[in-house]
Amino acid sequence: MARLTPEQWNDIRAKFEVGASARELSVIFGISHTAINKKAEKEGWTRSIEPAIRRKVSEKVSGYVSSDNLSKRAEAIDAEAERRAAVIERHREEWPTVREMVEAGCKTHSEASSLEEKRIAFEDLKAAKIASETLKIIQDGERKAWNLDQIVDVTTLTDEQLAAIAKGRMPV
Structure with a gap:
């Protein structure tokens, strides 16, 4: 498995938070679904769409895009x-x-x-x-x-x- 870039992880998180399953994302990004679930749990990803939308709006307004x-x-x-x-x-x-x-x-x-x-x-x-x-x-x-x-x-x-x-x- 290839190591994912921060941008790819941001894409995974965005899709995960709006309802995509870890298994679907594992197929798309070529990473195990358990790795996605572990990262989601560690970073507190949520399936509620509202926090994801608020974060995205905040990023656009502030001119900041998530990165390391x-x-x-x-x-x-x-x-x-x-x-x-x-x-x-x-x-x-x-x-x-x-x-x-x-x-x-x-x-x-x-x-x-x-x-x-x-x-x-x-x-x-x-x-x-x-x-x-x-x-x-x-x-x-x-x-x-x-x-x-x-x-x-x-x-x-x-x-x-x-x-x-x-x-x-x-x-x-």
């Missing part, structure tokens, strides 16, 4: 972490403006002496409320798009992935 090149992988992880950190930082910077709108509206309303001034202040408060709701909707969408709130099932992670989480990085 650790420096390339580390660069991809760092670049993705920087992009996500920039989104979080921007989200934090956007809220003070909305808070200032609310505080200004409250102050204007409490200082208003006539009914007309109170109505104008109330409209300012409504605008602040709409701005805060709009900002929340936008940020929730971005957090979802960037997987910033993704709940990770740690029971299916490898030791390497758990170590990455311990260092403050999301596993790829």
